[in-house]
Every structure is written in C-alpha cells, then in structure tokens.
Amino acid sequence: MKKFAIIGASGYIAPRHMKAIKDTGNKLVSAYDINDSVGIIDSISPDSEFFTDFERFQEHAFRLKRNVSTALDYVSICSPNYLHHAHITAGLRLGCDVICEKPLVPTSELLDELLLVESETGNKLFNILQLRHHQAILNLKKKVASESNPHKYEVDLTYITSRGKWYMESWKGDPRKSFGVATNIGVHFYDMLHFIFGKLQKNVVHYTSEHKAAGYLEYEKARVRWFLSIDANDLPLSVKGKKPTYRSITVNNEELEFSEGFTDLHTISYEEILANRGYGIEDARHCVETVETIRASKISVAANGENHPFLKSLNL
Structure with missing residues (x-):
C-alpha cells in the first residue's frame, strides 16, 4: 500500500x-x-x-x-x-x-x-494523459499506424464546454494563471492528436479571445482544424438548451465516438504509473510546446481548407 x-x-x-x-x-x-x-x-x-x-x-x-x-x-x-x-x-x-x-x-x-x-x-x-488510455483513441491510433498507404487524415476537433460567469472570476479566467482557454481546456486534445498522428509540422492560430480560440495544426498523418470555446452561444442548435457541452472529433468526415468511457481513465493512469509505465516529462513535452506556440502566435488569416467550420459564426 x-x-x-x-x-x-x-x-x-x-x-x-x-x-x-x-x-x-x-x-x-x-x-x-x-x-x-x-x-x-x-x-x-x-x-x-x-x-x-x-x-x-x-x-x-x-x-x-x-x-x-x-x-x-x-x-x-x-x-x-x-x-x-x-x-x-x-x-x-x-x-x-x-x-x-x-x-x-x-x-x-x-x-x-x-x-x-x-x-x-x-x-x-x-x-496524467488519460486520453491515451481511452479505447476509442487506442483503436484509432492502431488503425492509423497500420495504414499501408500513408496519407494525411482530415480532422475537425470541436469542443465547447459552457461556463458561467464564475469562470472569468476564478483563476481559470485569468490568463496569467490558467494560460488561456486553448491551454486550459485544449492541452489534453493536443496530446491526443500527437499520440495518434505523430509529430507536429504546422501550428497556426486563426482566432483567440478570453472565451474561445481556433486554429490549424498539421501533423505527420493529419490536417486538423480545431475550435475550443467556453461560450454557450457557440453550441450547435442541435444541442443548445439541451446539453451544456458539445464534443466532436471527425476523422475523414466520420465521427469518432468517445463520449463514453471516461469514468475510470484516471484509475487506469494510476495503475500504469504504479506499474512503472506512466507518462513522464518527455511524454508531455509535445503538448506543452504546442500550447506555448499557440499563446505566442499572431493571428493568421485562415488559408484555403484550414479554417474550422465554426469560424464562420464569428463573422471574421
């Protein structure tokens, strides 16, 4: 014990x-x-x-x-x-x-x-990099690794998790303490993308504010358009008023279903750590470098095919 x-x-x-x-x-x-x-x-x-x-x-x-x-x-x-x-x-x-x-x-x-x-x-x-233990993520990683004809997958990542006014009054709303919305709610997704699709080759930010951020990431095996938000107004009409959170990852226009299976991921992480198979500093470096670059980046105009669909709603 x-x-x-x-x-x-x-x-x-x-x-x-x-x-x-x-x-x-x-x-x-x-x-x-x-x-x-x-x-x-x-x-x-x-x-x-x-x-x-x-x-x-x-x-x-x-x-x-x-x-x-x-x-x-x-x-x-x-x-x-x-x-x-x-x-x-x-x-x-x-x-x-x-x-x-x-x-x-x-x-x-x-x-x-x-x-x-x-x-x-x-x-x-x-x-704790718990998404690396999620079965749907492991299945996709295995599929990508087994491709005989390597190509870049087309991925859209959308995560909207509604937060009330308390959020901006807490440490999470202070970029000096949370390091901004892309870091606070996005870092585990960036780790997941690297885990599945390999090294990051391009990192562009299209929009950022205290409530939301969007951009484009290109990995060895994927082109990823991402959108993160804590603003309930960004929720799609299909879930607005019904659910406070919308999480979607599409891979070549097919939805990756991983809304379930989160309950025991921390326990699995602990089991792996206790068995000396945990993820250490170097495992975390890639996602830390990714969010560090996002925070330091100037806003770029989205190139053709690199803009997340939700960017249109921001009237950019």
Missing part, C-alpha cells in the same frame, strides 16, 4: 485522483487546499490529515519522512495551472514521486527545469 498526499484537494479534478488512489488499493494520508470544501474525503479516506496552510502541510510531510513506515510515496497535484511547477518541485524535494494534472507547466523551459529537479532528487514526475 502506497501512501499519497494531494495538493489541490478541493478542485474539480481532485475526486478522480482520490478515487484512483482508493481503487488501486492505496491510501490518502494527507491533503492540502486553501479552500476547505473537501467533504468528499470522508467517503474515501476519512482519516486523512487536511491542511489549509501549505507550510503546515509541508512540515507534516517532512515529519512523516523521518520514518520509512510513515513516509509519503506519492504527491498528486490538482492545483491551479500556474502553481504546478512550485508544487511539483516541492513534492519531488519531499522525497516523493509526483503525479500531476495537465498542463505540467506552461513552457518547455520549465520542463527542462523539472528534469533538473528530478536528477537532483532521484524522484520521478508523471503526467
């Missing part, structure tokens, strides 16, 4: 990590968050310590470290994006392996810094 701590225990994604810890037969020993809405701990590990001050959390972890029978094995990071780097390095320096949500960090330079901390501490950092 491995002993875990969680940083960011009251966040949206933290319950999936807590469930994964429990489902893999391990124990949540300690948790930290500046907010105290963490009642879910009662149903997972009611004996877990909980702190709202990072200094007290860290000191408790150092005390546990004195004895091999109590020392933490893993620290799971579910905190806001801009705190990942600091929390990852703290976990590594506590003598623990670290499991962190996406994006690990905003830049490739900080990835290199994390490699240094790994080498200094001898501990490992793992990234």
Whole structure:
C-alpha cells in the first residue's frame, strides 16, 4: 500500500485522483487546499490529515519522512495551472514521486527545469494523459499506424464546454494563471492528436479571445482544424438548451465516438504509473510546446481548407 498526499484537494479534478488512489488499493494520508470544501474525503479516506496552510502541510510531510513506515510515496497535484511547477518541485524535494494534472507547466523551459529537479532528487514526475488510455483513441491510433498507404487524415476537433460567469472570476479566467482557454481546456486534445498522428509540422492560430480560440495544426498523418470555446452561444442548435457541452472529433468526415468511457481513465493512469509505465516529462513535452506556440502566435488569416467550420459564426 502506497501512501499519497494531494495538493489541490478541493478542485474539480481532485475526486478522480482520490478515487484512483482508493481503487488501486492505496491510501490518502494527507491533503492540502486553501479552500476547505473537501467533504468528499470522508467517503474515501476519512482519516486523512487536511491542511489549509501549505507550510503546515509541508512540515507534516517532512515529519512523516523521518520514518520509512510513515513516509509519503506519492504527491498528486490538482492545483491551479500556474502553481504546478512550485508544487511539483516541492513534492519531488519531499522525497516523493509526483503525479500531476495537465498542463505540467506552461513552457518547455520549465520542463527542462523539472528534469533538473528530478536528477537532483532521484524522484520521478508523471503526467496524467488519460486520453491515451481511452479505447476509442487506442483503436484509432492502431488503425492509423497500420495504414499501408500513408496519407494525411482530415480532422475537425470541436469542443465547447459552457461556463458561467464564475469562470472569468476564478483563476481559470485569468490568463496569467490558467494560460488561456486553448491551454486550459485544449492541452489534453493536443496530446491526443500527437499520440495518434505523430509529430507536429504546422501550428497556426486563426482566432483567440478570453472565451474561445481556433486554429490549424498539421501533423505527420493529419490536417486538423480545431475550435475550443467556453461560450454557450457557440453550441450547435442541435444541442443548445439541451446539453451544456458539445464534443466532436471527425476523422475523414466520420465521427469518432468517445463520449463514453471516461469514468475510470484516471484509475487506469494510476495503475500504469504504479506499474512503472506512466507518462513522464518527455511524454508531455509535445503538448506543452504546442500550447506555448499557440499563446505566442499572431493571428493568421485562415488559408484555403484550414479554417474550422465554426469560424464562420464569428463573422471574421
């Protein structure tokens, strides 16, 4: 039984990590968050310590470290994006392996810094890249890899996840903390595209605002038009007023159905990490570089065939 701590225990994604810890037969020993809405701990590990001050959390972890029978094995990071780097390095320096949500960090330079901390501490950092474990994604990857006549697939990625006014008042609405909508809600899709279609060859941004972004990515085996939004007004008429979220990926005009099968992906990720088959820093580099380029890019006029269909609705 491995002993875990969680940083960011009251966040949206933290319950999936807590469930994964429990489902893999391990124990949540300690948790930290500046907010105290963490009642879910009662149903997972009611004996877990909980702190709202990072200094007290860290000191408790150092005390546990004195004895091999109590020392933490893993620290799971579910905190806001801009705190990942600091929390990852703290976990590594506590003598623990670290499991962190996406994006690990905003830049490739900080990835290199994390490699240094790994080498200094001898501990490992793992990234949750859960879509790589989704069966529909694995099936498509296998199909693409088996093509005897290689060609570039035509892909449209559309993800609209409606968010209320609270979003812009939270850290997620602050680009200094979330790194913008393309990074915050898109980074796992960019990782998925690289996982299936290979290295990125072209990265163009056609539109960006605090609520939505669109562009074009060309991979070794795919041409991808993408559109991401948190604005409910962008929802297609077929789902508007019925569902708050619209997720669509078409490959050569055929819909890739992967709306189901998400429930246990974090648990599968934990199982792989615990079996020493987890995804590390270099696995995450491609998607970090992709969003880093998107944030730094100037807006370009969409070339013929590279514009996402939803761009028309923006009256560009």
